[in-house]
Amino acid sequence: MRYFLGERKKYVCVMRLNERKSASEIEEAFSHFRGKIYQKPPLASAVAKKLRVREVFGLNVLEIEGKDVLFECDVEGGFYVRKLCTDAGEVLGCGAEMFELRRVYAAGFTEAKAHSLQDLSDALWLWKEKGDASGLDGMVLNLEEALEKTLKKVVVDDGAIKPISTGANLAIPGIVAMDDFISKDEAVQVLSGKGEIICFARALHSSKEIVQMEKQGKGGLAFDIERVIL
Numbered sequence: 001m002r003y004f005l006g007e008r009k010k011y012v013c014v015m016r017l018n019e020r021k022s023a024s025e026i027e028e029a030f031s032h033f034r035g036k037i038y039q040k041p042p043l044a045s046a047v048a049k050k051l052r053v054r055e056v057f058g059l060n061v062l063e064i065e066g067k068d069v070l071f072e073c074d075v076e077g078g079f080y081v082r083k084l085c086t087d088a089g090e091v092l093g094c095g096a097e098m099f100e101l102r103r104v105y106a107a108g109f110t111e112a113k114a115h116s117l118q119d120l121s122d123a124l125w126l127w128k129e130k131g132d133a134s135g136l137d138g139m140v141l142n143l144e145e146a147l148e149k150t151l152k153k154v155v156v157d158d159g160a161i162k163p164i165s166t167g168a169n170l171a172i173p174g175i176v177a178m179d180d181f182i183s184k185d186e187a188v189q190v191l192s193g194k195g196e197i198i199c200f201a202r203a204l205h206s207s208k209e210i211v212q213m214e215k216q217g218k219g220g221l222a223f224d225i226e227r228v229i230l
Contacts, residue, residue, distance in 0.1 A: 003147070003151060003187055003200065004107040004150060005077060005078075005107075006077035006078060007077050007106065007150055008057070008074070008075070008076060008077060008105075008106075009074075009075055009076075009077060009079070009103060009106045010073070010074045010075070010103070010104050010106075011072065011073050011081050011102065011103050011104065012062075012070070012071075012072050012101075013070070013071055013072075013073065013081050013085070013098060013100065013101050013102070014068055014069070014070050014098075014101075015068070015069045015071065015085040015088065015089075015096050015097070015098060015099065016067055016068055016069075016097055016098075016099040017067045017089065017092065017094055017095070017096045018067070018089070018094045018095040018096065019067065019094040020067055021092055021094065023061065023064055025092060026061055026064065026069055026088075026092070027061060029088050029091040029092045030059050030061065030071070030088065032091055033056055033088065034059050035055065035056060036053050036055045036056075037054065037055075037056060038051055038052070038053060039051070039052060039053075039054050039079065039080060039084075040052070040083070041080055041083065042080055042082055042083050042086070045080065047078075052078075054075065054076045054078060054079040055075070055076040055079075056073060056074070056075050056076075056079070056084075057074040057075065057076070058072070058073060058074035059072075059073045059074075060073075068099065069096075072104075074105075077107075081098060081101055082097075082098040082101070085097055085098040107150050108146075108147075108148060108149030108150050115139050119135075119139070120139060123136045123138075123139060124136065143197050144191075144195060144197055147189050147197065151187060151188055151200075152179035152181075152182050152186070152188050152189070153178065153188065153189055153190075153191055154170070154175060154178040154179070154182075154188050154189070154190045154191070155176045155177040155178065155190075155191050155192070155193060156170060156176060156190060156193075156198065157176050157193065160174030160175075161192060161198055161230070164190065164198055164199055164228065165198065165199075165228050165230060167225075168225070169201075169223060169224050170190065170201060170221065170222055170223040170225060171219060171220065171221050171222060172210060172213060172214050172218070172219055172220055172221075172222045173219060175210070175214075175222060176193065178207055178210070179207065180207060181207065182203050182206060182207035182210075183203065183206055184204070184206050184209075185202060185203060186202070186203050187200060187201070187202050187226070188200070188201055188202070188203060188223065189201075190223065192230070197229050197230065198228070198229060199225050199227060199228045199229055199230070200226045200227045200229070201223035201224060201225045201226055202223065202226055203222070203224075204222055204223060204224055205222060210222050
């Protein structure tokens with residue numbers, strides 16, 4: 001789960017102001033909350049109340065009705081929309097609070113992939129009582145599907161699979177292919193040639209550095225294995 005929690009998220013939110021404001025005033029206030037901003041988690045949150053930087057990739061007003069402002073935001077993982085509402089209320093000088101919040105995207109998952117708890121409960125009952133797993137098959141994703149848009153990929157040859165699964169880190173000669181723009185210390189998924197996930201790993205060098213090292217005939221370790229799956 002930790003590979004999903006820090007990923008980018010999108011929300012649709014209703015912010016309720018304590019007094020009416022014009023569209024231009026609201027837009028002016030929101031202009032201060034795009035890009036990288038400082039944010040301190042709210043008191044009710046379960047994390048340390050320390051000032052930190054989070055990025056807002058998009059913040060757009062959709063509709064204004066009386067004191068209610070409907071907006072959408074595209075934000076970095078760990079961002080608190082509730083705090084955005086109270087901070088925007090301070091900038092507007094009237095105070096505000098989050099009234100409704102809906103997450104529409106997280107770590108590659110959209111609402112199109114969502115299922116209701118009732119549907120899940122029905123599918124689970126069919127499997128347990130009738131031995132019919134067809135409902136669950138359409139709901140439960142395998143790990144490769146779940147990670148498709150979350151972590152960059154590294155493909156290894158068959159000869160590297162056994163050493164990795166018994167505790168060895170991944171050396172440069174064992175790499176068959178990898179995604180571009182992998183940064184040093186970035187988490188990746190390591191796959192077999194058949195597309196099966198073998199493990200999670202963390203880059204010891206950037207992908208550019210690894211390619212250069214390979215061209216120069218250098219060996220050495222490329223990825224530190226964090227968790228073996230296969």
